[in-house]
Amino acid sequence: MSAIKDGLRFKTAFTTTAWVLIPVAIGINLIGRFFTQTLNLPLFLDTIGTTMAAFLAGPWVAAVAGVLTNLVIGLTLEATSIPFGIVNAAIGIVAGVMAAYGFLRSTGKIIVMMLCLTAITIITAMPLVVLVFEGVSGSGVDAVTGFFAASGRNMVESVLGQQLLTTPGDKVLTVLLAFALIKGVPQRYRPPFGREVIPF
Amino acid sequence: MASRARRVVPQTDQHGHTGVVETDTATWSPARVAELYEIGNTWLHRAHPLTKLAAVLPLSVAGFAGDTVLVPAIILAAAVLTLVVSRLGIIALKSLRLMAPMTFALVVIHGIVRPYDSEPLVAWGPISVNAGGLALAGTTAARIAVFVIAVTAAMATVHPKIFATALIQRGVSHKLAYAYLAGAELIPEMRLRATQILEAQQSRGFDTKGSLPRRLRTLFALLKPLLVSSLIGVEMRTLALESRGFSLPGRRTAAVAVRERGRLLQRSLLLASIPLLVLAVIW
Structure with missing residues (x-):
């Protein structure tokens, strides 16, 4: 249990392993998006690395991984992703805290975690999409926003409708994949936090 | 690439x-x-x-x-x-x-x-x-x-390396600068590995254009080798960094000023x- 306590405490969470895990999480976030685009899947999976970091090293490490993912992508590939670092960090914090409190130990609790991650994504992303980007994101989901806008709904309702349709599936798969993939890694290769929150 | x-x-x-x-x-x-x-x-x-x-x-x-x-x-x-x-x-x-x-x-x-x-x-x-x-x-x-x-x-x-050095010189933690720089350098590397895994799995017959459940199965088959190898690599990288005094306190001198x-x-x-x-x- 001490590894979980260390992972929850900001001062003790950042071990060398945690710092090494952060760039790996950044890479995985990017690869998730790359594979879904290659396979033409209606998903993003761009927070799978952050979620894995949350399950392996706790909320604070995942939050830093989330912010840095969007900073690195924003500063080296596409600048518009920078503001969404807040969303990525919030996902990392919620996933990490819930993992630490045993939400990966039963199917029912995992479903609750998926719902919470969906809710936090919508709550944090919606104001950014509406206020800064006037409802668009430059990706395929804009077609869904356009559909709601065409039916006479205002921009807040249109973006909310789009998020409610596209986010749950993405978050369900993100949690399932992160959980299944970590389970596939031998215990000895997982950081102590990860060994305790997924003890099988 | x-x-x-x-x-x-x-x-x-x-x-x-x-x-x-x-x-x-x-x-x-x-x-x-x-x-x-x-x-x-x-x-x-x-x-x-x-x-x-x-x-x-x-x-x-x-x-x-x-x-x-x-x-x-x-x-x-x-x-x-x-x-x-x-x-x-x-x-x-x-x-x-x-x-x-x-x-x-x-x-x-x-x-x-x-x-x-x-x-x-x-x-x-x-x-x-x-x-x-x-x-x-x-x-x-x-x-x-x-x-x-x-x-x-x-x-x-x-260059990201110069950017990271400038940040460290202004007092930003060298650990944070490492995470930024390693992340920036890892992006093209991971993309390259992802493409290699994609091609390898395609040659083994994995379907990238079939039905949705099939493509989801392919997604898992693509992600698993990449993520497992990345996580196993974390231990090696940690040891390499520790042997170079990564967690030691004190200011660092940069190769590029x-x-x-x-x-x-x-x-x-x-x-x-x-x-x-x-x-x-x-x-």
């Missing part, structure tokens, strides 16, 4: 200006080259990395002043003109290319799809173009474009954002 394999070597000249030079590409790993970075020796390349980054804030805030396209369009035009005159037109092109899908979505949603009470500018069957919607789309696109061009110009003219300058300018640029923010809110 191979076409981007340019070797960049950070150098500091006799005046203390930090820049990079291009050398032989044969032995340089493409994974080490940042995707956005453009080699050159223009005034923008020579400017201190943090001065360029500090300039992003007032420029972006100024873009939000006024409720018409005028202010952001003027800033955008000035930025594009400056980049073209400085022989950095490629950066302007990159920025505008990044903005293309978003601008298209803005025009379609606000200018064409969204219903308005006012008379349409052009009506063609069920499709009508609204002037107010187009103006909103144009203003939003121009505002975002100002931010995109400012960030792209700042970051495309500094970035001359300390422009502090006053950087502070002035950040301070200038405050009145601009007030102006943007009240105007």
